[in-house]
Amino acid sequence: MRKRRLIWFVLGALLLGFVGVSLYFRRPVEYRSDQFLMDTLVSIRVFGTNEEALRKAVGEAYAEMHRIADLTDNFPAEGTTANRESDVNRINEMAGVKPVRVDQDVFTMLELAKSYHDLADGAFDVTIGPVMRLWGFGGNSPHVPRAADIMASLVFVDNARLVLNRKEQTAFLGKSGMALDLGAIAKGYATEKALQALKRNGIKKALIDAGGNIRVLGTNAGGEAWRIGIKNPLKSGDILAVLSLKDSAAVTSGDYYRYFESGGRRYNHILNPLTGYPAAENLSVTVVTKDAGLADILSTAFFVLNAEKVLEVVEKLEGVDVFLVTVDRRILYSPGLKGRIELRAGADFHNDQSR
Known part of the structure; x- marks a missing residue:
């Protein structure tokens, strides 16, 4: 009887040991890769249990982004x-x-x-x-x-x-002399294609940061919403607000991303198609929706429009929210962001959230 109990004890210990080893080797793994692509630093973070599989998935995601970049490039290197x-x-x-x-x-x-x-x-x-x-x-x-x-x-x-x-x-x-520029959609679209590549490879949790174009898959490693910082357009390095994000895109257009200065004035790269001059209504516009390509389009368009028109348009769009900072330093955001946005603005801004 004692011998039989000893055998069962040994078998149980071996089984527990096997389970322990199995769990050890299935611990969550994070893999991150950075590349300079489409005139910005792109960072992809993924989580899983097999680093080799994660590396393969990220490689395919970058391949998709490179493919879209090659198709849409309008400014070949000199x-x-x-x-x-x-x-x-x-x-x-x-x-x-x-x-x-x-x-x-x-x-x-x-x-x-x-x-x-x-x-x-x-x-x-x-x-x-x-x-x-x-x-x-x-x-x-x-x-x-x-x-x-x-x-x-x-x-x-x-x-x-x-x-x-x-x-x-x-x-x-239709007219000689016309020319396309897909700079206001290509990066967001490429980001979305990269995310699709990750999903095809079985990735459940990921974050893609393509210089103002953020796309997250699932939750973070802790099972909570990703917390995404929105930059202070007046102070480099400061965070104006923090956005909670799950399975969505957040794309920001701002006058601080790409610009040049001349005669003591800053000229940003987002041009108003109706005037031919840089947009001057807003300092920063962040669009939140399910698709990074659409978010890229809307953040650019909304950066050109005044705040009231932006909120009017957003009311017509299902599943689209916006956070914006106007040139006169007002902060406004659509109702869908209530409870998902944490303001860290100081005296430099006025929270005009009476809507």
């Missing part, structure tokens, strides 16, 4: 031929000549861009390429153009003359 055959460059070269067959993802981006042009009262227009080039954004020498040149370039900004043929999967700019 002295190189890199990306000169991008879909965007081919469309621009054939402006006023003939339609160009494009990749399905480029076609999808162009359809999205056209659909949100009217909703934003023309504040978002991907045919703004000639004006962007005139200002030198995307190159090494941004500068303030002559007013007459800005007016002349606006003749080529015309969303209605971007013609898409879904059956043929072609895009056509």
